[in-house]
Amino acid sequence: MQTHNAKRVEITIEAIMQKRLTDALTAAGVTGYTILPVFGGSGRSGPWSREGQIGRASGMVQVVCIRRPEDVDELLDAAFAVVERHIGVVCVTDCQVLRAERF
Amino acid sequence: MQTHNAKRVEITIEAIMQKRLTDALTAAGVTGYTILPVFGGSGRSGPWSREGQIGRASGMVQVVCIRRPEDVDELLDAAFAVVERHIGVVCVTDCQVLRAERF
Amino acid sequence: MQTHNAKRVEITIEAIMQKRLTDALTAAGVTGYTILPVFGGSGRSGPWSREGQIGRASGMVQVVCIRRPEDVDELLDAAFAVVERHIGVVCVTDCQVLRAERF
Amino acid sequence: MDILTLAANNLLSPIILSFALGVAAALARSDLSIPQAVAKGMSIYLLFAIGFKGGVSVADHGIDATLGLSLLAGIILSFLLPLIAFALLNVMSGLSRLDAAAVAAHYGSISIVTFVAGTSVLESAGIASEGYMVAVAAAMEAPAILSALWLISRGDSGRKMENDLWREIMLNGSIVLLVGSFIIGMVTGQEGLAEIESFIVSPFKGVLCLFLLDMGLVAGRGLREGGKVMRPGLLAFGVVMPVIGSVAGLGFGVLLGVSTGGVMLFMVLGASASYIAVPAAMRVAVPEADPSIYLTLSLGVTFPFNLTLGLPLYLSVAQWATGG
Amino acid sequence: MDILTLAANNLLSPIILSFALGVAAALARSDLSIPQAVAKGMSIYLLFAIGFKGGVSVADHGIDATLGLSLLAGIILSFLLPLIAFALLNVMSGLSRLDAAAVAAHYGSISIVTFVAGTSVLESAGIASEGYMVAVAAAMEAPAILSALWLISRGDSGRKMENDLWREIMLNGSIVLLVGSFIIGMVTGQEGLAEIESFIVSPFKGVLCLFLLDMGLVAGRGLREGGKVMRPGLLAFGVVMPVIGSVAGLGFGVLLGVSTGGVMLFMVLGASASYIAVPAAMRVAVPEADPSIYLTLSLGVTFPFNLTLGLPLYLSVAQWATGG
Amino acid sequence: MDILTLAANNLLSPIILSFALGVAAALARSDLSIPQAVAKGMSIYLLFAIGFKGGVSVADHGIDATLGLSLLAGIILSFLLPLIAFALLNVMSGLSRLDAAAVAAHYGSISIVTFVAGTSVLESAGIASEGYMVAVAAAMEAPAILSALWLISRGDSGRKMENDLWREIMLNGSIVLLVGSFIIGMVTGQEGLAEIESFIVSPFKGVLCLFLLDMGLVAGRGLREGGKVMRPGLLAFGVVMPVIGSVAGLGFGVLLGVSTGGVMLFMVLGASASYIAVPAAMRVAVPEADPSIYLTLSLGVTFPFNLTLGLPLYLSVAQWATGG
Numbered sequence A, B, C: 001m002q003t004h005n006a007k008r009v010e011i012t013i014e015a016i017m018q019k020r021l022t023d024a025l026t027a028a029g030v031t032g033y034t035i036l037p038v039f040g041g042s043g044r045s046g047p048w049s050r051e052g053q054i055g056r057a058s059g060m061v062q063v064v065c066i067r068r069p070e071d072v073d074e075l076l077d078a079a080f081a082v083v084e085r086h087i088g089v090v091c092v093t094d095c096q097v098l099r100a101e102r103f
Numbered sequence D, E, F: 001m002d003i004l005t006l007a008a009n010n011l012l013s014p015i016i017l018s019f020a021l022g023v024a025a026a027l028a029r030s031d032l033s034i035p036q037a038v039a040k041g042m043s044i045y046l047l048f049a050i051g052f053k054g055g056v057s058v059a060d061h062g063i064d065a066t067l068g069l070s071l072l073a074g075i076i077l078s079f080l081l082p083l084i085a086f087a088l089l090n091v092m093s094g095l096s097r098l099d100a101a102a103v104a105a106h107y108g109s110i111s112i113v114t115f116v117a118g119t120s121v122l123e124s125a126g127i128a129s130e131g132y133m134v135a136v137a138a139a140m141e142a143p144a145i146l147s148a149l150w151l152i153s154r155g156d157s158g159r160k161m162e163n164d165l166w167r168e169i170m171l172n173g174s175i176v177l178l179v180g181s182f183i184i185g186m187v188t189g190q191e192g193l194a195e196i197e198s199f200i201v202s203p204f205k206g207v208l209c210l211f212l213l214d215m216g217l218v219a220g221r222g223l224r225e226g227g228k229v230m231r232p233g234l235l236a237f238g239v240v241m242p243v244i245g246s247v248a249g250l251g252f253g254v255l256l257g258v259s260t261g262g263v264m265l266f267m268v269l270g271a272s273a274s275y276i277a278v279p280a281a282m283r284v285a286v287p288e289a290d291p292s293i294y295l296t297l298s299l300g301v302t303f304p305f306n307l308t309l310g311l312p313l314y315l316s317v318a319q320w321a322t323g324g
């Protein structure tokens, strides 16, 4: 099966910042992303879990965005501008995709 | 720790197609997969979110399948046959696994 | 954008073992991890789905941990000690991260 | 009550206002939202309650020939309406064959929430109806899908019905729950009802309010995103088609000689468009059809029309036609 | 009421029929399902309500010596039954030592839903029972796990109880909620009950129906997947063991001189098998044991047996034994 | 009733005991937890019910000048309290400017659950209050955020309010739902209430119990994790500030001449600290501020203080001040 090189960018960010991030990604030309719920985690700001929470202040999501390698720097710049002052993690992996025309 | 080369295939697909996809994977000899819920996303068919939805027509899932490199093409063929006419994304990453006898 | 090499370790494990795993990771010096809910899956112990379940015996989670390459072996040893007798999958991927000082 | 009072009463009921609140919140981009699990939980509650109560009512009044004929009428209606809808769409909209067929399927099938809202209007007006109308509703869910697939296959002989799909449609959760609880209600009768009445009867309308709040949120979000596909012709179809469907329902109801309430519910079933069972089937069988068209039309146009203006209209006409 | 009428009444109650609907839907591979969050929410509601009502009943009748003795009896029963079950499994099934011990643990512990269904049968029959039986149920959750671990460690001296596990078992959510709400009910008494009665009493049976629908779905799915491990010997064990457990419960109940309802509930506790607390403990402590064996047996065989035939049987025997 | 009886009654109500159970379970590291979707569902129910009932009460008594003045008073209170809180924090704690401003914002805003618990204490005592106090609560949610942002921008001129943030705050789900259901209640009045009474009135207190169980679990977890940031000065602030806030509320209430119940609710609004709307706004606007400080303080210290000791205290003072 014919596959094409791409980059998979996974951004773990506070749920409250989700819309700001995806707006910034869209502004940077991103055409698609997938949002995964996060159940809990731990980091420098301590452990947390979404169980029983009703507030939107706690809780994170993972935004996964697959893009052509040549366009990833633009994506990272846009993402960084949003996450800069916030907690969260950005992680980039090499990958292959089917149907490259979609990215 | 002894690790072994493998491929991690991540298929983002409509929830309604989940069973068809995993049946096809199983038919292609896949022995294991993990299904992650997806909270929302955006693509050529526009943005969507699973909040408040009761229908099965909207909503996607991510099927993650780890397999030996030599068997991945068979997996991709099977997956492609299912996703071909549908929206969704297939992404393959190189990885290492512990306990290779499981794959 | 300046990125740094790291490893992304993804451990799919029974929910009931989650705390034991993250305790072991923390003991091995891990400073952060993210826990994703898992909707269902299939493996040698058969298919399962979390729908309608109230027990904690069934159900899995995915613990994702990003770490500097040189510290990953310690992480894997710790993880392996926990998952050894249990069902579950450990998968390691090369990645790049922003803000390396966080890991 | 004349139709204007009826309409005003209906528009100012907590149920409709909750729906309006949801639409308004979504259009204003509020982050108000109801978790998916809670929304599904409420829909399970509503289906269980409505099915059970229908079954109890049949247990009370016994099964007669009209029940069988009504089921048959419902099935025929569900088969026929997509053909009318398809023809109408060809005239009124520039939709492709596939899109038109997918939309048509929705209008042959039914919306159980519209049905519930209809029974609730009947109750407020103190008008009885046949308990088995719930079973008619269940019977009308699926046939329309077959019609649509037939419409499609006429133009594309290569396409054939997937093996699993038919089973999936007939055994989809809402049909199974509706029919199952209908049977449970029929078996346990008034005695069973007495045991769980304070769960499935008393809080029913309140749950319906919150459920309609959620539907308003989803419909509002759909209008925001999918509004751009709503050209005037399509919009008009979303209002004209339910009226046509209700007339067809009226015909069958009067022909069968059911009660005033029964006629009104036949009209509601004819008028309402599916937004759960049919969209799911269309995604599997006709993935090329654009879901934002049929979802926006069914949930964003026809559902609110039926809920606000349709229901009092159908009740007035049913009263006039049956002299009730 | 003779036993046949009792059994028929029980089989045709909305509760049992809801369970049957769930099993049927799952076996037919319908996609009907209840979201995990909703299922958990219902179980929290049921535990809170049953604990609270038990506590209020104790507040009404005062604490007497029998309460302490009943708790003790429950704990002994929970310790003993796994030993009987283990011996029986060695005779009736070809299970490995580990699998047999894991299964045995389930039968010493209890199923709170079976208990709830039992109290509901008592209520329908107008028979009172001791409110503190809820506390006995809570006390019986854990001891069986110790017995099973002892059975295992006899054969495998290298294995020792993990430090955290014991705390985890004793403080598992269902025990804490049951005991906690029991205490709240005891402290606030009738006055507290009056405040929240229309939440925890009136809709109780209706919620139980939906909860049993969910359990039917899960049990049906389990039977579909795990049915292949169910050899005849194992299947027979799943029916014989509850009867033995109920006889043991009968003995303790009669010995303690509790009421007819109390004896019946002792039988139910003896007969029922855990499917929440014990499976979780077994996954941690004995991961090598195959969960599909004990889950299928407990939820797919013993639970439906108790629910349908067991409950009327235990009630009849309790009435006969106490002359009540 | 004297204040001690009131306090004792309050402490032994199912509501408070449920909260205590949650805290105890979390501190003991039990795995008891309520799914996020269920917790959100309950909060939606409570907001809808409390808003609706407030609206109906206004429909009953008509709108008068005091309504407008009360809204205004609430807004002023919400603007002012953060300034007092900020000054107090500078004296009592070693918090940084940013952390202090973020904490201050919480104390100008309100906690709707504390408000609900307050109305529930009033009900038990048979004391009426103005229905529009719900609207005052909604009006007080946001202004405090502006005050805090102003406090911050004084020291850091580079920082300016993000465009989207203000809209996000004003249209956050809880404000929209509260105001929306208030309007629905006002429009439909007693007639609307009669339709859904058995959903939003009868089970209300029971749902509140389970909701407070959840809040206890979350607060207990927060205390376990965030307890280390709670130095004595901060802890004292968490108890002193609500008392100051209640005095400010008392002043406004007496000045406006509202009823005894109204004065008490003004005190509750002044005393309570936000834990939903404000934390979310602070994460966006002041991400550098440590959330464990303001969340632990608001949910882990001030909320339990208000719930247990504050409410009876405020009621006694309100009765004394109004001679009611």
Ligand SMILES: Nc1ncnc2c1ncn2[C@@H]1O[C@H](COP(=O)(O)O)[C@@H](O)[C@H]1O
Residues within 6 Å of the ligand: A012, A040, A041, A042, A043, A044, A045, A046, A048, A060, A086, A087, A088, A089, C031, C032, C033, C034, C035, C064, C065, C066, C067, C102, C103
């Ligand atoms: N090394 C890591 N690997 C995976 N996820 C992480 C890591 N560090 C932080 N996170 C995630 O990012 C969130 C915030 O981290 P922090 O900014 O360190 O408090 C945590 O709660 C985790 O969900």
Ligand SMILES: Nc1ncnc2c1ncn2[C@@H]1O[C@H](COP(=O)(O)O)[C@@H](O)[C@H]1O
Residues within 6 Å of the ligand: A031, A032, A033, A034, A035, A064, A065, A066, A067, A102, A103, B012, B040, B041, B042, B043, B044, B045, B046, B048, B060, B086, B087, B088, B089
């Ligand atoms: N570039 C992408 N990266 C990650 N996920 C994507 C991407 N494109 C599409 N998706 C996911 O696939 C779904 C359907 O995409 P589409 O077929 O483009 O409408 C979207 O809703 C996303 O969840």
Ligand SMILES: Nc1ncnc2c1ncn2[C@@H]1O[C@H](COP(=O)(O)O)[C@@H](O)[C@H]1O
Residues within 6 Å of the ligand: B031, B032, B033, B034, B035, B064, B065, B066, B067, B102, B103, C012, C040, C041, C042, C043, C044, C045, C046, C048, C060, C086, C087, C088, C089
């Ligand atoms: N090859 C695989 N790829 C992805 N996930 C897997 C794979 N094998 C097993 N899993 C996951 O691990 C769980 C337990 O697997 P097993 O130990 O084989 O029963 C499954 O339910 C899946 O969620």
Ligand code: NA
Residues within 6 Å of the ligand: D081, D106, D107, D108, D109, D110, D111, D245, D269, D270, D271, D272, D273, D274
């Ligand atoms: Na229709």
Ligand code: NA
Residues within 6 Å of the ligand: E081, E106, E107, E108, E109, E110, E245, E269, E270, E271, E272, E273, E274
């Ligand atoms: Na037992």
Ligand code: NA
Residues within 6 Å of the ligand: F081, F106, F107, F108, F109, F110, F111, F245, F269, F270, F271, F272, F273, F274
């Ligand atoms: Na305040």
